[in-house]
Amino acid sequence: MSAKLGNGWQKRQFHRDWLAAEAVNLLDFFSLNAIDPAGGFYDLDREGEPMEGPKALHATTRMVHCHVVGHLLGRPGSAEMIDHGMNFLKKGHRDDKFGGYMWSLEDGQPKDDTKQAYGHAFVLLAASSASLIGHPLAKEILADVSEVLDKRFWEEANGAVSEEYQRDWSPISGYRGQNSNMHLTEALMAAYEATGERLYLTRAERIASLIIDKHARSLGYRVAEHFKSDWSLDNTYSGNEMFRPSGSTPGHWLEWARLCLQLWVLGGKKLDWLKDAAVALFKTSIDLGWDKAYGGFFYTLDWDNNPKRREKLWWPISEGIGAAAFLNAHAPSDFHEEWYRKLWDFAASNLIDQDFGGWMPELSEDLQPTDELFIGKPDIYHAFQACLIPLFPAEGSLTAMIMEENK
Numbered sequence: 001m002s003a004k005l006g007n008g009w010q011k012r013q014f015h016r017d018w019l020a021a022e023a024v025n026l027l028d029f030f031s032l033n034a035i036d037p038a039g040g041f042y043d044l045d046r047e048g049e050p051m052e053g054p055k056a057l058h059a060t061t062r063m064v065h066c067h068v069v070g071h072l073l074g075r076p077g078s079a080e081m082i083d084h085g086m087n088f089l090k091k092g093h094r095d096d097k098f099g100g101y102m103w104s105l106e107d108g109q110p111k112d113d114t115k116q117a118y119g120h121a122f123v124l125l126a127a128s129s130a131s132l133i134g135h136p137l138a139k140e141i142l143a144d145v146s147e148v149l150d151k152r153f154w155e156e157a158n159g160a161v162s163e164e165y166q167r168d169w170s171p172i173s174g175y176r177g178q179n180s181n182m183h184l185t186e187a188l189m190a191a192y193e194a195t196g197e198r199l200y201l202t203r204a205e206r207i208a209s210l211i212i213d214k215h216a217r218s219l220g221y222r223v224a225e226h227f228k229s230d231w232s233l234d235n236t237y238s239g240n241e242m243f244r245p246s247g248s249t250p251g252h253w254l255e256w257a258r259l260c261l262q263l264w265v266l267g268g269k270k271l272d273w274l275k276d277a278a279v280a281l282f283k284t285s286i287d288l289g290w291d292k293a294y295g296g297f298f299y300t301l302d303w304d305n306n307p308k309r310r311e312k313l314w315w316p317i318s319e320g321i322g323a324a325a326f327l328n329a330h331a332p333s334d335f336h337e338e339w340y341r342k343l344w345d346f347a348a349s350n351l352i353d354q355d356f357g358g359w360m361p362e363l364s365e366d367l368q369p370t371d372e373l374f375i376g377k378p379d380i381y382h383a384f385q386a387c388l389i390p391l392f393p394a395e396g397s398l399t400a401m402i403m404e405e406n407k
Helices: 013-032 057-073 078-093 117-131 138-153 178-195 198-218 250-266 272-289 314-330 334-351 381-391 398-405
Strands: 104-106 109-112 298-301 307-313
Touching: 013 057, 013 078, 013 381, 057 078, 057 117, 057 381, 057 398, 078 117, 078 138, 117 138, 117 178, 138 178, 178 198, 178 250, 178 398, 198 250, 198 272, 250 272, 250 298, 250 314, 272 298, 272 314, 272 334, 307 314, 314 334, 314 381, 334 381, 381 398
Parallel strands: none
Antiparallel strands: 104 109, 298 307
16 A cells, blocks of 8 residues: 555544444435335335335345344344345245245235246345344245255356246246356355355355356456356347346446455465456456546446446445455555545445435436436445445455454
8 A cells, every 4th residue: 555545444433434324324214114014125216215116036135134234233123124024035025836936026916926046146145144143034044045046046067047937937048147146156155154054155156167267257357247058158138227238237347356355265265266356357347347537337338348328326336345345455456445435435426315315326427317227216235235345354244244243
């Protein structure tokens, strides 16, 4: 670290207090009106008021995970949120007829009854997190979703999971996606920390090897999103703009940078390619994804490295902060510290909603609020973790590190 920068912001008490206060603000915003007494959690509008609509699996599970974090930190009220979410997982999303977890429900009935790897990854994360506090449903759900992932989704020959099925487990397509596998990597690490079962960690390493060491490395550390059933690249694919946008998504390069370092540490720092990949992924995301005119990361790029969707979303900034925090710990440099500060400056100036709370989810290219992709305020998960990851050692998942500090 240069004399000009001095000690990193993560070591400065004022910055740490600011991060903790913003984490509390996010918990408050996403808790006040979130509970639907009929089950699940409401999506919220900009002012934090409930919006009617389906309850999606990833939103339910992310709320559980984040409130486990809140509970571990000592936040009163988080236990009620965990109970509410875990009960909705078991009695709502869980498919008692065919097994697995349905994507969304509305008015207590299935809205989208497909079985998505993306959603099941977050069930594993929520159950792993809830098991750390001894929630009475956690052990059951953790065992159940682990079995579903193993028997329905995991493809041993490829070292990754398949993507999607009808409710009765009839295949929908031959599509294979990195997004679901990326989040499963995060969840598998959490399950390993919660249970000590090595298979979870081994599978996380295999997914990272396929998507990052094989494919991203060959593409100059640009992460390919879409693949065919044999895991050959499908760079012509165009699907759901929220979960499967065409082209490549720099925000996911940043997310993988942190996950690679976390996986490197959990694996005993034996796979040095993980650390090297994390450094390269972060730098490539800055070099190609950052808008040098207005700031912020372009949502997607085409394969000629030109902006494809120019919106600036909140979650790539959040993931960049988490990645920079891990890099400051394991590959310290002025570059990583400068970008840690620059990303927080951008978030404070453009994303944190000073009027109503929460973060603005989407900005136009010139940083004006827009709603091309998102309505209201999306769930707490990305911004909340961005606030807290820098406060704890970069040696594992957020939940595990909080527990370690509380011993």
